[in-house]
Amino acid sequence: MKTLLLWYTALATALSTGRVWGQTTPTNLSIGTLRISAQVRSLRQFYWVRELPPHDENPGGGRLGYFGSETPLTLLWRNGNGIVSRVQCLHPNTWFIEPAESPADSMNKARMGSTIQLEIE
């Protein structure tokens, strides 16, 4: 009887030990990979942002910026015939505020059907 009890206890001990050692091994929950990313642009790119006023009453307003350079940049506007209609010097790393056009200007341009091109000099 005593031997049987001893065997039973030994078996129970072995099972318990195995179970607990298994449980105390830390369990890993792999959350995953955090991807970090950024698109870096070149020095020679500029960004045109046109912010529409409410109801588009005064179209054409916005801001123009050239970032990353040390030297100023000149922009030329050309119409469809290649004639320069406007010259604008931009200082680097700052926004130039483009004034909104009056509704009358906008209508005139629409009638003339002219196109404006931006060029980096």
Place this chain on the structure above:
Amino acid sequence: MRIGVLIFMMLWNWTLGNHSVIAQRGTVLARIMNGYTGLVFDQIGVPIISGNQQSYSIDILDSRTLVVEIAAPARTPLMIQIQPVAEIWNNSAAPSSSIPFAWEAAFCNEGLNDERMARSQAVPLDPNQNNFQFEMSYYQNIPGNPEPVENRVKAFLYVYGRLGPIGPVTPGYFTNSMNIEVWY
């Protein structure tokens, strides 16, 4: 002698049995919250320009911050392991170039099951450490705090960071990945 061994083994068995009850408590769940697409530093109207020496930050209140939700019974001991990275790389350029990245993280273990409530109470973690050990708090019974599901209280980990300064690197797509693991 035999009786002594028998008593010792019975006592040992009883002790291990008690430990096993604690170890068996509940299940721990951890997941990245929905809608997450990565720590993306690009923003419309805020271009990242090579050589401008500027830094770009994503802070804890930013919608681009990574949120990890951990749900476990109160008093469960947990460990969070973050394998950090110190830079992101443009491997398509030759030679490949890098931009410094400093990870930041905050943690809320206040028994709050609502992510927005938790975010406002999150405590910044020391970025010089990679392992963070803690014990899950009890549910805080306050108005607006959702009831626990299956006795699991939530804790939240927020990961964000700072990119830069941007040196004269080759323009292109810069990336790297950082592993986050939860142990219990």
